[in-house]
Amino acid sequence: VSALRKPTESPRTAPVTVALLGTGTVGSALLARWSHLQAEGRLSDLRLCYVANSRYSWRARAGLGAADLSLQRGDADTLCAERLSTVLPAGSIVVDATASDAVAALHSRWLAAGLAVATANKAGAGGELWNFRAIHAHARRYGDSATVGAGLPLLRSLRELRRGGDRILGIAGVLSGSLAWLFDRYDGMRPFSVLVREARALGYTEPDPRLDLSGQDVKRKLLILARNAGHALEAEAVEVESLLPADLAAAAPEDLDSALSALDAPLRKRFRAAHRIGRRLRFLARLDEHGKARVGLEVLTADDPLCAGRGCDNRVALWSSRYRQQPLLIQGPGAGAEVTAAALLDDVLRLAHPTEA
Numbered sequence: 001v002s003a004l005r006k007p008t009e010s011p012r013t014a015p016v017t018v019a020l021l022g023t024g025t026v027g028s029a030l031l032a033r034w035s036h037l038q039a040e041g042r043l044s045d046l047r048l049c050y051v052a053n054s055r056y057s058w059r060a061r062a063g064l065g066a067a068d069l070s071l072q073r074g075d076a077d078t079l080c081a082e083r084l085s086t087v088l089p090a091g092s093i094v095v096d097a098t099a100s101d102a103v104a105a106l107h108s109r110w111l112a113a114g115l116a117v118a119t120a121n122k123a124g125a126g127g128e129l130w131n132f133r134a135i136h137a138h139a140r141r142y143g144d145s146a147t148v149g150a151g152l153p154l155l156r157s158l159r160e161l162r163r164g165g166d167r168i169l170g171i172a173g174v175l176s177g178s179l180a181w182l183f184d185r186y187d188g189m190r191p192f193s194v195l196v197r198e199a200r201a202l203g204y205t206e207p208d209p210r211l212d213l214s215g216q217d218v219k220r221k222l223l224i225l226a227r228n229a230g231h232a233l234e235a236e237a238v239e240v241e242s243l244l245p246a247d248l249a250a251a252a253p254e255d256l257d258s259a260l261s262a263l264d265a266p267l268r269k270r271f272r273a274a275h276r277i278g279r280r281l282r283f284l285a286r287l288d289e290h291g292k293a294r295v296g297l298e299v300l301t302a303d304d305p306l307c308a309g310r311g312c313d314n315r316v317a318l319w320s321s322r323y324r325q326q327p328l329l330i331q332g333p334g335a336g337a338e339v340t341a342a343a344l345l346d347d348v349l350r351l352a353h354p355t356e357a
């Protein structure tokens, strides 16, 4: 009997190599969290060996810490993302904390080469359908919890419901932290453009807030949710209502600040029309049972659950075979560097220990 008993200790394995692309808002927060968890001895089987942004790269076989990156400038010849699959050992994890389409286009190539990917960048699974399909073929080695809801258990719940035999009958929600904040604050009195400037100063919007206001970021999130709900949607299949008047959409970056006031009159009109009948404005993403997907401004009753939540909270309702009448509601902070970095690192830990997942 004792000869058949499994060993009580798992054999020691080599540390898993991790490469980080992007040292901006999310990448820096990830490095800070990495240092913190490392000091607690929680990352002893991981080695952060490569870090790169679009200008520099840092490499060290023995592992890098945040201090190495701040003390010494990296190599000016950046570690080309395209070469990663040739320099990293199989089983390594690439963390994409960029907003680069070019980097996202490499996700499927890295996966096919035996690497794992953890990403906050939505341009992979939320971009072209062919790229989503190529990524999805290696779903077990793809960590995407930071792409929608910054780690809120949205994609996880969707997948668990489907694994349990449910069909997804609908999804509706506020998927943008910045737009949640703007419409939570907007009272029709202060000009909307003033709030946009405030949100930008607080770091809630992208540096160019048109990326949020155009609905394109929400569209990518809805595509990720819809495809994971089983709908093979082409990127163009989502109907998007942009909040940008034509002049603002076309404004040069140096004219952006003054061009923002083009938002004020049309939004005041929509706010007043909703207010007159006791309703509220919210920027929502919706998917129905048949895969019809829409992103845009909606008028909701004040007691609608999608009106709840504060600040930058995301809130999403999921209808499925078992949640037919009353949806499953998921709400919480769905934006911000810290929660996004935490979600990315959770994925890294899961990918490094796949059997424990």
Ligand SMILES: NC(=O)c1ccc[n+]([C@@H]2O[C@H](COP(=O)([O-])OP(=O)(O)OC[C@H]3O[C@@H](n4cnc5c(N)ncnc54)[C@H](OP(=O)(O)O)[C@@H]3O)[C@@H](O)[C@H]2O)c1
Pocket: 021, 022, 023, 024, 025, 026, 027, 052, 053, 054, 055, 056, 081, 097, 098, 099, 100, 102, 103, 120, 121, 122, 146, 147, 150, 335, 336, 337, 340
């Ligand atoms: N900020 C948030 O709260 C939040 C929340 C959820 C998801 N996200 C997503 O997380 C991602 C990162 O957002 P962020 O706010 O951190 O953006 P960011 O501050 O603009 O940082 C982007 C980083 O990517 C680097 N980069 C660009 N192209 C690269 C390339 N080819 N190779 C290596 N590095 C490259 C940039 O390099 P340089 O430093 O040289 O410019 C920069 O360090 C985005 O996809 C965003 O949508 C962000």
